[in-house]
Amino acid sequence: MNKPLPLWMRPWVRITFAVVVLIFLGAAAGGLYLTQTVPEQPIQFPHNFHVGSGIPCMYCHPGAQWGPTAGLPTTQKCLGCHQQVEKRTPEIEKLLNYAANGQSIPWVPVAIQPDFVQFNHRPHVAAGVECATCHGDLTKMTVAEPQRGQNMGWCLECHQKQGPEKWERLSDCALCHY
Ligand code: HEC
C-alpha cells in the first residue's frame, strides 16, 4: 500500500495555494496601482483655475492650520461663489444639482495614509513647510493627483533634516503610531 502523500505535497493543495498567492499578489499590485492613479471624481474640479485666480489653499482647506486634517469645502462654500459666477457649464450643473438635492459631493480621497499612521497638518504648516512640498504643484492640476512614494522613509528623511536636536523626538515610533 502507498502511504498517502502529506497534505502539503498533494498537487491540488499546491495548485490551490499557488492560485491564492497569485490572487493576493495581483490584488496588492492592483491596489498599489489604483492608489497612484488619478481617480474619477464626481466633478472635474479645476484647482488650476481656482488657485490661479488667487484663492488661497486655506480658504478651502482651513483645517490645515489648526489640526490634523485639512478638510474639504462644503457644497455651500462652492455656492458662495458659483451662485454669482454666471457661467453655466456641465461641471457647474453637476455642482448645482448636488446643492439642489442637499447632497454633499462624494469626493474620492487621494492624499491618504493608512489608519495606523497619525499625521498632523498643524506642526508642518506652523514650521512653514509648503503645501506643494507634500502635495505637488496644484496650480498645474485640475483634481488633486496622488503623490508617489510617501511612505515611512519619506516622512523620516525630512524629519532627519530638521537637525540632530529634534531627531530623537521626530523619529520616535510613538510620534506617528499610537
Ligand atoms: C509634510 C507634508 C504635508 C504638508 C506640508 C501638507 N500636507 Fe496635506 N496631507 C499630507 C498627508 C500625509 C496627508 C494624508 C493624511 C492622512 O491620511 O492621515 C494629507 C492630506 C491632505 C488632505 C486630505 C485629507 C484632509 O486632511 O482633509 C488635504 C485636503 C490636504 N492634505 C491639504 C493640504 C494643504 C492645503 C496644505 C497646505 C496648507 C497641506 N495639505 C500641507 C501631508 C502634507
Ligand code: HEC
Ligand atoms: C472663491 C470663489 C470660488 C469658490 C469658493 C469656488 N469657485 Fe469654482 N470657480 C470660481 C471662478 C472665479 C471660476 C472661473 C470661472 C470662469 O472661468 O469664468 C471657477 C470655475 C469653476 C469650474 C470650471 C467651470 C468650467 O469652465 O467648466 C468648476 C467646475 C468649479 N469652479 C467648481 C467649483 C466647486 C465644485 C467648488 C467647491 C468645491 C468651487 N468651484 C468653489 C470661483 C470659486
Ligand code: HEC
Ligand atoms: C476653491 C476651493 C479649493 C482651493 C482654493 C484649493 N482646493 Fe484643494 N480641493 C478642493 C476640492 C473640491 C477637492 C476635492 C477634489 C479633488 O480631489 O481635487 C480638493 C482636494 C485637494 C487635495 C486632495 C484631498 C484628498 O481628500 O485626498 C489636496 C491635497 C488639495 N486639495 C490641496 C490643495 C492645495 C495645496 C491648494 C492650494 C495650492 C488647494 N488644494 C486649493 C478645493 C480647493
Ligand code: HEC
Ligand atoms: C518636508 C518635510 C516633512 C515631511 C515630508 C514630513 N514631516 Fe513631519 N514634521 C516636519 C517638520 C518641520 C515638523 C516640525 C518640527 C518641529 O517641531 O520643529 C514636523 C513635525 C511632525 C509631527 C509633530 C511633532 C511634535 O512634536 O508634535 C508629526 C506627528 C509628524 N511630523 C508626522 C509626520 C508624518 C506621519 C509624515 C509622513 C506621512 C511627516 N511628518 C512628513 C517636516 C516633515
Ligand code: HEC
Ligand atoms: C514620522 C512618522 C513615522 C515614524 C516616526 C515612524 N513611522 Fe512607521 N510608518 C509611517 C508611515 C507613514 C507608514 C505607512 C507607510 C509605509 O508603509 O511605509 C508607516 C508604516 C509602518 C509599519 C508598517 C509597514 C508596512 O510595510 O506596512 C510598521 C511596522 C512601522 N511603521 C513601524 C515603525 C516603528 C517600529 C517605528 C519606530 C522605530 C516607526 N514606525 C516610526 C510613519 C512613521
